[in-house]
Amino acid sequence: MGINIYKAAIGSYIMPVFTALFAIFMPDVRTSFNYIIMAVFVVNIVSFLAMLAIFKKKKRPNAARLVILFNMLAFSLFFTFPLIKALIGQTSLQLILFILFFVCIGLAIYDQKQEVPLVLPPKESKGRKFVFVFYAIPVLMAIIAGGGNFIIVREITNFLGQGYVTYVGGVCLYVLGCWFAFFLQSLFYQGFTKNGVWVK
């Protein structure tokens, strides 16, 4: 496609920045989550450098591809932070939500090993009855969250209070984060492997 994979890998660090904005400022509570956000960026940078050092020259493009995946997962992870931060003081619930996020990533790999995966199913596949439900999830979240229209959200907030953004919005973003994690992991897995085998 003519895209320089290394430039793309470096550019991919921008993606988590978009959602880190939500993770840092929503909701307006003091937590140690900012350190977690910084740690995620550091891990992604260090892992890229480490992989470049470890991988042989022929395999180094794979390091770049993996870093892009990591950054896209970080992008998804930061979607979940507003709700997890809002549940400050309820550590167990926060942990469950964290784990659930990573479960979604695992489920994506599991799903791709199925005959008819949810994401990019084979052309002639049958039994796609759950596919429509899967793609309806973000649409449903978008409806609940005001359709992405900030004026509508502002008016709803004026009417229902800040709790709407904190909890309802937080849940929407959390579900969206899990959905993105599942979706992107599926997409990348399908590109990286063929029946579970690394082909790049």
Added chain:
Amino acid sequence: MIAFLLFWSALPSISMAFFITPGKPITPGQAITGGQPITGGQFILPGDPIQGGEAYNAGPGLKGGNTSSSGQPIVPPYQNSNGQFIPAIPSSLPINKPITAGDAITGGQGPSGGQGANGGNATEGGTNPTGGNAINGGDGQTGGTSPTGGDGSSGGNPVNGGEGPSTGESLTGGDSPNGGDGSTSGGSLPAGDPSSGNVNNSNGTTPGGDGTGGGTGAGAGAGSGTANPSFAQQTFTALKDTKKMFVSIPNYLGQMLDGGLSVMAGFKITDLKTASGKRNLIQVDGRATAVKGSGSISTWLNMRYSDYLNSFENSKSVVRGKGGSVAVINSDGTKSTRNYAIFQPRSGSKIKQKHVQGFINEVTSFKSVWTKTKDYMKKNWIPLDKWKVNKDFFKAKSVLAKGNGIANIVLSVGSRLAENAADPKRTGTDLAAGITTDVLLGAGQTAISAGAGWGASVLTAAAVGSVVPGVGTIVGAGVGLGLALFMSSNTGKTISRKVESVVKSGIEWVKNSKLGKGIRGLFGG
């Protein structure tokens, strides 16, 4: 006795009747024959026509303010000062002053009122003060009737003086009319400044009325106050321009749906890596429809998918159109068939990369992403370009009609109007600043979400080796959704307020400074 009297009076008549005998009947005489007809006389010849006299030449018109001929005698110096109030500050004039002017009568200048006879000319002079009244001046010729002159802008009163000439007492007459009026007469001439309170001048009687005339002047000031409505008018004009875009551009909800349908249908372009460069082959995949079925919902979803495929500028290389028709129900309840084109991927085709490079660049090129984002931001967020006014920034269609977020202007107006209604302290400038802020935030939201979407599309293509356009669409919509929530958080509201404050300062600057007036010119304001 009675019988005697009757007998005595009737007896002679009765006795006479015995002697009356019928005479011979009258025989008819000869018929009277008509005489000779009277012959007509000679016609009377008219005499020489009477030649009309010389036309009366009107004397020289009385020039306004030229009281030497008539007004002078009538108008005492004090009165002049009274009259001046009209052109000056009418409202400041005390009504009572004219009464004091009545003293002018004592001026004894009445004698000169004889000159008032010349005032006949004054009739024409009447024209000076109030134009049309000059016609009434004609009446003046008949004599003091000219008081109609008074009709004139109060100046008519001096004309009354003109009547005086006939008796010389006219002066006194002038006084009498209405005392104070007499004083106003002096004012009448200078009152030629019909600029203020013309109507009241026609009354000519009450200077106080003039004061009201001054009030009308104030009304002119009110006229300047109409500047704000014109700004609102501009806003609504811009709204008019936005309407079309508002209807046609899908919001983030629609984008989320379109992206999902696209991925569901498996729309993607895969690099087959058969060769290097533009001779490389790529394969297009994707179903013709996103969902199965022919129900109304399925049809609607598939139409959205078709429109989405056709929404790319370089879509022809990877998408083909196929004619179709659908039954639609018209507004009057009748059914008709509408023809349309259904777009679907050129699935299974192996195409040289050079033929689809335009499409690939559109959805994956860093350069394309950067250029689009930069242009968008420049047009919507940066008012200056190389230290010159960026006209694109101020174009209504650029500011209000581009990008999904900008469609929010319609909602913004309603929201901000309600905000203004709830808080009486908020002015029209606050309203304009609020709407403008919403527009800017909407533009920013659109730019950021679009950038995130393009970025996701590029990264997916680079890492996976397949271009999946729907991924960028969904990711972009997700970021837009998050931004909408973020802007209603405490931090987001703080940012919004600061932006609004800056915008308000900018609007006030535009209204007040010279450069700002130049910018307003761009709006046609």
